[in-house]
Amino acid sequence: MREKFIIHGGRPLQGEVAVRGSKNAATKMMIASLLTEEPCFIQNMPLVSDVDITQELCERIGSVVLWENGNTLCIETREVKEARIPELSRRNRIPILALGPLLHRRGFAEVPVLGGCPIGHRPINFHVEALEKMGVRIERREHSYYAEADRICGASIELIFPSVGATENIILAAVLADGETNIFNSAVEPEILNLIEMLNAMGAKISCDSAKRHIKISGVSRLAGVKTAVMPDRNEIVSFAVAALATGGEVFMGNIRDDYLVSFLDKLKECGAQFNFERGGIKFWRGNDRFPVNIETLPHPGFMTDWQQPFSVLLTQAKGKSIIHETVYDDRFGYAMDLERMGASIKISDECWGGGRCRFYAKAFRHSASILGPTRLHGLEITMTDLRAGMAHIIAALSAEGESVISGVEHIDRGYERIDERLRALGADINRI
Numbered sequence: 001m002r003e004k005f006i007i008h009g010g011r012p013l014q015g016e017v018a019v020r021g022s023k024n025a026a027t028k029m030m031i032a033s034l035l036t037e038e039p040c041f042i043q044n045m046p047l048v049s050d051v052d053i054t055q056e057l058c059e060r061i062g063s064v065v066l067w068e069n070g071n072t073l074c075i076e077t078r079e080v081k082e083a084r085i086p087e088l089s090r091r092n093r094i095p096i097l098a099l100g101p102l103l104h105r106r107g108f109a110e111v112p113v114l115g116g117c118p119i120g121h122r123p124i125n126f127h128v129e130a131l132e133k134m135g136v137r138i139e140r141r142e143h144s145y146y147a148e149a150d151r152i153c154g155a156s157i158e159l160i161f162p163s164v165g166a167t168e169n170i171i172l173a174a175v176l177a178d179g180e181t182n183i184f185n186s187a188v189e190p191e192i193l194n195l196i197e198m199l200n201a202m203g204a205k206i207s208c209d210s211a212k213r214h215i216k217i218s219g220v221s222r223l224a225g226v227k228t229a230v231m232p233d234r235n236e237i238v239s240f241a242v243a244a245l246a247t248g249g250e251v252f253m254g255n256i257r258d259d260y261l262v263s264f265l266d267k268l269k270e271c272g273a274q275f276n277f278e279r280g281g282i283k284f285w286r287g288n289d290r291f292p293v294n295i296e297t298l299p300h301p302g303f304m305t306d307w308q309q310p311f312s313v314l315l316t317q318a319k320g321k322s323i324i325h326e327t328v329y330d331d332r333f334g335y336a337m338d339l340e341r342m343g344a345s346i347k348i349s350d351e352c353w354g355g356g357r358c359r360f361y362a363k364a365f366r367h368s369a370s371i372l373g374p375t376r377l378h379g380l381e382i383t384m385t386d387l388r389a390g391m392a393h394i395i396a397a398l399s400a401e402g403e404s405v406i407s408g409v410e411h412i413d414r415g416y417e418r419i420d421e422r423l424r425a426l427g428a429d430i431n432r433i
């Protein structure tokens with residue numbers, strides 16, 4: 001039977017919470033381990049189901065995976081036993097990243113077509129075009145991509161849009177390639193820098209000029225094992241911070257830095273929310289003012305697309321009209337309808353609101369939202385359809401009056417470790433049934 005959360009809202013979240021490792025860094029680091037026969041020790045792994053799915057994928061390929069001390073993963077792939085892994089289809093977006101490592105080790109690979117959250121079209125044309133430029137032959141089959149390459153060659157690649165996945169895919173293919181690869185207009189998310197740090201510690205030669213969005217990779221002949229650690233999950237930080245603010249509480253998170261949160265903290269300041277750097281971390285609480293803000297989601301260092309859903313709940317409580325212009329994904333406001341049913345006043349449009357035109361202009365994608373606050377939210381029966389929208393549902397339910405019953409909990413479990421237990425420890429009335 002599918003699990004549900006029962007939430008009774010209205011309790012301010014109070015206390016301290018330990019932030020887990022980033023799902024979107026951890027899963028890529030597991031794939032990076034496939035580039036060597038030696039063991040890789042990855043500390044601070046989050047215990048989320050996307051990691052389980054990636055572990056299953058690596059084990060199918062031939063990795064031996066052991067967990068130590070709860071959160072350290074030891075992964076060793078002495079031999080790639082299986083380079084064709086099509087049947088693990090559509091469960092997350094990680095398998096396509098295994099192409100480079102599998103091609104280096106076996107010369108051919110077959111990976112499933114991508115799954116992941118339903119938040120827009122999400123093509124992989126940048127991945128395919130870049131790998132083809134590096135000498136890989138790729139064939140789209142009914143449920144998979146089949147690829148072959150005798151050697152992968154360095155290339156000069158300019159991305160039309162700084163795609164996180166395409167940048168990672170090119171890096172993973174380029175580290176053991178012949179010659180030099182340059183990625184222009186690359187994504188420079190901190191999770192990518194975390195991956196680069198791991199690869200360089202394995203013996204790769206990668207440099208990144210974040211300001212210029214330029215990553216240079218000089219191919220090396222082999223990579224060694226490594227001991228490395230996953231960075232804190234920025235989405236968790238934002239989710240707990242916003243949950244504290246939306247419920248009128250106060251939450252401290254240790255071991256986090258502001259340099260990868262700048263655009264979030266700037267918006268909090270504009271909103272009138274309060275935070276303070278202390279004890280090597282950040283404390284968040286709600287101030288007396290609640291101003292509306294305009295947000296445009298952008299690749300890093302801009303305001304991250306994964307933050308807009310939790311943030312929108314905060315904006316239902318601001319005094320006035322806020323705008324969110326989503327410029328990364330073309331269909332990421334599915335959850336707004338549920339917030340409206342809970343009492344929020346939200347309009348969605350296919351126009352570019354609040355700023356300049358984005359690449360979704362005049363394409364009939366509903367990618368702008370206006371939120372008029374303050375509105376009281378009330379509990380409801382809701383079904384989560386994706387991970388970050390699910391977090392918006394949870395935060396809305398925590399700040400609403402009355403009971404909410406939220407199904408689709410498996411979406412949240414993909415990216416947040418035991419979220420119900422950790423929210424309960426902060427005083428939330430949330431139960432899993």
Ligand code: EPU
Binds near residue numbers: 187329
């Ligand atoms: N895009 C293309 N063609 C491509 C690749 C991307 O048109 O070949 C477009 C996408 O359709 C999208 C935009 O470029 O409109 C950005 O996509 P990107 O490749 O940057 O995203 P991703 O690698 O698929 C990762 C995270 C997402 C996060 C985005 C943006 C993982 C597994 N996923 O996705 O995280 O929102 O980067 O930062 O790392 C989540 O964790 O809930 C999540 C969706």
